[in-house]
Amino acid sequence: MVDLSKYSTNKISTWCPGCGNFGVLQSLKQALFDLKIAPKDAVVTYDIGCGGNMVNILRVCGFATLHGRSIPVAVGAKLANPELTVIAQAGDGGLLNEGANHLIHAAQRNDNITVLLHNNLVFALTTGQASSITPKDMTTKSTPQGNPFSPLNPLLLAAVSGGSFLARAFAFDIPQTTQIIKAAIKHQGFSLVEIMMPCLVWSKSYDLAYFKKKVYYPQKLPQSKSKLLSFLSITDKKIPLGVFWK
Amino acid sequence: MKKTFSVKIAGPAGYGIMEAGRILGESLSSLGFSSLVYPEYPSQIRGGDNVSLVTFSQDNILVPSKGVDILIALSSESLALHSNEVEENGLLLVDEAVEIGEIRAIREIRGKKITRVPLTKAAQEIAGNPIARNTIALGMVFSISGLPSESLEEQIRKAFERKGKKVVSGNLRAVKKGFELADDLKLKGKFKLGRSKRGVEYDLLSGNDALAQGVIDAQCGYAAIYPMTPINSILTTLAGEQKKTGMIIFCPEDEISGINSAVGASFAGKRAMVATSGGGFCLMAEGFGMAGASETPLVVIEGMRTGPSSGMATWTSQEDLLFLINVSNGEFPRIILTPGDPEEAYRLTFEAFNLADIYQLPVIVLTDKYLSESAFSGGELKNKGEEGIGEIRGIREIEEKKDWRNYRRYEDTPSGISPRALPGQTVFLTNSYVHDEEGFSIDDGKTRTKMKEKLFRKLENFKKSGTRLYGSSKADITFVSFGSTKQAVLAVMKDLTQSGLNANFLHFFRPWPFPKEAEGVLRQAKKIVDVENNSTGQLAKLIKMETGITVDQKILKDDGRPFFEGEIEKHLNLEH
Numbered sequence: 001m002v003d004l005s006k007y008s009t010n011k012i013s014t015w016c017p018g019c020g021n022f023g024v025l026q027s028l029k030q031a032l033f034d035l036k037i038a039p040k041d042a043v044v045t046y047d048i049g050c051g052g053n054m055v056n057i058l059r060v061c062g063f064a065t066l067h068g069r070s071i072p073v074a075v076g077a078k079l080a081n082p083e084l085t086v087i088a089q090a091g092d093g094g095l096l097n098e099g100a101n102h103l104i105h106a107a108q109r110n111d112n113i114t115v116l117l118h119n120n121l122v123f124a125l126t127t128g129q130a131s132s133i134t135p136k137d138m139t140t141k142s143t144p145q146g147n148p149f150s151p152l153n154p155l156l157l158a159a160v161s162g163g164s165f166l167a168r169a170f171a172f173d174i175p176q177t178t179q180i181i182k183a184a185i186k187h188q189g190f191s192l193v194e195i196m197m198p199c200l201v202w203s204k205s206y207d208l209a210y211f212k213k214k215v216y217y218p219q220k221l222p223q224s225k226s227k228l229l230s231f232l233s234i235t236d237k238k239i240p241l242g243v244f245w246k
Numbered sequence: 247m248k249k250t251f252s253v254k255i256a257g258p259a260g261y262g263i264m265e266a267g268r269i270l271g272e273s274l275s276s277l278g279f280s281s282l283v284y285p286e287y288p289s290q291i292r293g294g295d296n297v298s299l300v301t302f303s304q305d306n307i308l309v310p311s312k313g314v315d316i317l318i319a320l321s322s323e324s325l326a327l328h329s330n331e332v333e334e335n336g337l338l339l340v341d342e343a344v345e346i347g348e349i350r351a352i353r354e355i356r357g358k359k360i361t362r363v364p365l366t367k368a369a370q371e372i373a374g375n376p377i378a379r380n381t382i383a384l385g386m387v388f389s390i391s392g393l394p395s396e397s398l399e400e401q402i403r404k405a406f407e408r409k410g411k412k413v414v415s416g417n418l419r420a421v422k423k424g425f426e427l428a429d430d431l432k433l434k435g436k437f438k439l440g441r442s443k444r445g446v447e448y449d450l451l452s453g454n455d456a457l458a459q460g461v462i463d464a465q466c467g468y469a470a471i472y473p474m475t476p477i478n479s480i481l482t483t484l485a486g487e488q489k490k491t492g493m494i495i496f497c498p499e500d501e502i503s504g505i506n507s508a509v510g511a512s513f514a515g516k517r518a519m520v521a522t523s524g525g526g527f528c529l530m531a532e533g534f535g536m537a538g539a540s541e542t543p544l545v546v547i548e549g550m551r552t553g554p555s556s557g558m559a560t561w562t563s564q565e566d567l568l569f570l571i572n573v574s575n576g577e578f579p580r581i582i583l584t585p586g587d588p589e590e591a592y593r594l595t596f597e598a599f600n601l602a603d604i605y606q607l608p609v610i611v612l613t614d615k616y617l618s619e620s621a622f623s624g625g626e627l628k629n630k631g632e633e634g635i636g637e638i639r640g641i642r643e644i645e646e647k648k649d650w651r652n653y654r655r656y657e658d659t660p661s662g663i664s665p666r667a668l669p670g671q672t673v674f675l676t677n678s679y680v681h682d683e684e685g686f687s688i689d690d691g692k693t694r695t696k697m698k699e700k701l702f703r704k705l706e707n708f709k710k711s712g713t714r715l716y717g718s719s720k721a722d723i724t725f726v727s728f729g730s731t732k733q734a735v736l737a738v739m740k741d742l743t744q745s746g747l748n749a750n751f752l753h754f755f756r757p758w759p760f761p762k763e764a765e766g767v768l769r770q771a772k773k774i775v776d777v778e779n780n781s782t783g784q785l786a787k788l789i790k791m792e793t794g795i796t797v798d799q800k801i802l803k804d805d806g807r808p809f810f811e812g813e814i815e816k817h818l819n820l821e822h
Contacts, residue, residue: 076512
């Protein structure tokens with residue numbers, strides 16, 4: 001087993017036992033290790049939310065920013081020092097509600113950063129309200145009658161905005177998620193990795209068993225932009241994983 | 247002999263009126279006249295009433311003149327709006343292209359002598375372009391004022407060089423035509439101007455020119471600017487110089503992205519800034535707080551315009567002082583600089599980057615539409631000396647530090663200032679949450695208190711003065727103001743002194759942190775008169791809040807215009 005301790009602080013995580021964020025953390029550490037990126041050369045900007053609480057436990061040049069603003073802080077850091085590896089972390093609330101404007105424009109400009117979207121379908125740290133990515137009809141604390149809206153589709157949104165690397169991963173598949181994050185970091189330009197995970201506390205109707213049943217790695221991937229767009233548009237069946245576009 | 251002359255060119259947007267005013271100001275400055283070019287315009291690209299008011303004199307202090315000696319009206323709308331401003335012996339020149347029927351319909355000009363001049367027609371004939379009508383008018387102004395054509399011609403060459411030889415020669419012919427027309431109308435030398443200062447050649451600079459030069463000379467490496475009046479020309483100047491300076495210019499999707507990216511760039515090692523107006527800065531409030539909490543250096547140029555909300559987009563105000571002192575949630579130290587003229591704007595912008603880096607906090611340079619977009623004659627911007635900008639400070643320490651063992655980004659030092667590191671040098675945490683010395687998010691009360699004390703300790707011993715006292719230390723009247731009202735108050739002070747009253751003036755160029763020395767001056771004052779471009783007297787409130795001293799009189803103007811010549815005197819209550 002490789003020693004990833006140089007990417008670890010001595011702090012204890014505040015996540016719930018069994019949370020998918022542990023999988024993201026492990027995959028990210030492994031990816032940085034495999035790519036030989038020293039902690040001092042890696043910048044991770046954090047959104048506010050459960051995923052953002054990684055700030056205390058991942059040993060890199062971290063910057064705990066504001067809700068929805070991890071992308072612009074990352075963009076400024078990368079422009080100021082292109083030698084750095086710059087990763088923006090965000091939850092579904094931060095990226096698709098508060099910060100959606102930054103997502104589409106970073107994709108449009110093809111900013112050379114990697115965005116990791118921790119998608120657990122709800123605002124979790126504020127105790128389970130619907131985000132703009134929450135599935136239609138799902139009951140949450142803020143939608144007791146069921147969510148009336150169809151969710152935004154982050155990868156499709158990034159694709160039509162011009163995102164040059166688009167991928168989806170599953171937090172509970174650490175080896176594959178590591179490979180996907182590595183490819184995203186190596187990509188020159190804007191890369192978005194949507195990392196699926198159930199919220200163990202606030203999205204019980206979309207639990208781990210649901211995701212395990214739904215996720216798969218398709219053999220055939222879209223080869224043209226138009227095929228990519230229709231591929232990403234299909235959301236009512238299974239949940240495909242992998243690098244869809246680069 | 248009249249001390250001050252003024253020329254107003256008014257007509258529809260798209261007629262090149264702003265450029266004409268600027269050329270006139272440049273020409274007069276190069277002849278040694280102190281000139282002030284004050285633009286007024288509505289928020290539209292074509293039509294409407296665009297105005298360039300050029301006030302000039304032998305005096306150094308300049309305030310826009312209320313009366314106009316020569317009005318050049320290029321539309322009936324402009325004629326109606328400004329004819330009342332023409333002085334008794336003034337000239338009212340109207341382009342012949344404005345229909346006589348339209349002119350007769352204007353009630354305001356009844357009983358006034360107007361002179362119709364074939365400006366558009368002659369421009370078409372001579373330069374093949376009606377827009378040269380401005381240049382003909384400028385030629386007339388020079389002839390009427392008995393000034394030599396050479397300096398005007400030189401400025402014409404400079405202004406139109408980039409448009410090609412044909413445009414330059416067309417405009418030079420237009421100058422000549424202007425002189426001929428003035429001759430024909432027997433207006434040559436109608437106004438005898440006093441001699442300008444011999445051998446003096448002033449530069450003409452807008453506040454924005456000076457601010458942008460300060461940004462460049464401070465070696466700012468990153469500017470994020472979303473366009474908004476009145477700071478737009480800072481963006482265009484910085485972008486125009488980008489090839490030389492290598493500065494990263496980021497035009498963000500919104501102001502929120504702008505300030506957050508600037509904080510990111512500063513964190514990664516570039517001197518970084520944003521420029522915006524009050525409305526844009528409302529969007530930046532949270533990011534500004536992040537710079538404060540994370541102790542990331544940042545410079546903000548805030549250009550005030552008439553508010554609240556969308557306000558009057560192209561008009562001036564000083565409504566944002568108390569907003570900026572308090573903006574963003576929670577408490578954290580910040581510095582606010584309020585230059586009163588272009589030279590101060592240049593020097594204080596340079597200083598802002600030093601202060602931001604030395605104290606690791608956000609610094610605001612506050613300007614307004616009047617200072618930003620008006621152009622003033624002045625000396626060269628100085629690099630050295632007492633009034634100069636000095637050295638770049640506060641960044642070398644980061645580059646020189648080599649030993650990173652036991653490094654703590656937010657080390658609790660006696661000064662409160664912690665050693666800064668950059669990504670790539672060592673591993674460290676930067677945090678907008680309340681954090682401990684290492685940067686880890688915390689929520690225990692003891693650490694929070696300790697770190698808050700550290701944060702505020704940075705400015706505890708901030709002893710730099712933030713005011714300048716003009717005039718003698720003892721006076722019957724003491725004026726107070728901040729920012730761009732400086733020249734107007736200096737002019738009043740001078741007039742009062744000449745009429746035997748002893749007045750002095752405490753100008754706040756750094757109202758926050760509140761300058762400690764101000765209290766002593768104000769305690770000695772017999773009568774304090776506060777002058778501000780707002781409705782509530784924000785500086786007066788601040789003085790009260792910080793010292794308990796109540797000003798005796800507030801002279802406030804809040805109609806979107808700066809103080810014109812004579813307006814402060816008019817409201818000055820000399821009775822106690």
